[in-house]
Amino acid sequence: MTGSPDPTTPSILAWAGGLPALRRLTTVFYARVPHDPVLAPVFAGMDADHPEHVALWLAEVFGGPADYTAHRGGHPxxxxxxxxxxxxxxxxxxxxxxxxxxxxxxxxxxxPEFRAVFVYYLEWGTRMALVYSGDDPPPIDAADVPIWQWGQTPPWQPDRRDESD
Structure with missing residues (x-):
């Protein structure tokens, strides 16, 4: 994804709290997965390093260093x-x-701005996972990791009511 954010605006990763925040997120999330009846079958046999790998992926997606690509092979x-x-x-x-x-x-x-961009990626990413996991997935090519940026969602505006009412 592309956009032209103001260079003084922190990346989505920085806004989220950096890689440490994403590590906390994936650690808490993946600790619950084995106990969830809907998700446990998907993650049966999950590698102990999976939360770290997902944190690195999300960090790269949200504007951080390309560590997932360098160490895990990127999007393919x-x-x-x-x-x-x-x-x-x-x-x-x-x-x-x-x-x-x-x-x-x-x-x-x-x-609202952070959560909109965060949820936008989660929706897009999980729908892509659905496509890749299906019966007729698209070819796995050398596509780059998608990079999410600010400005991909409309800016939040407070409700402005006519004061004459």
Missing amino acids: HMARQHLGRGITEQQRRRWVDLLLDAADEVGLPTD
């Missing part, structure tokens, strides 16, 4: 992790819901 590697998993819409939605609960628990920002 991530896409391959979903092949043949047969993720359902119920599992996709549950993943988003539990991740948002974890975001609240670990104190990620709740301002």
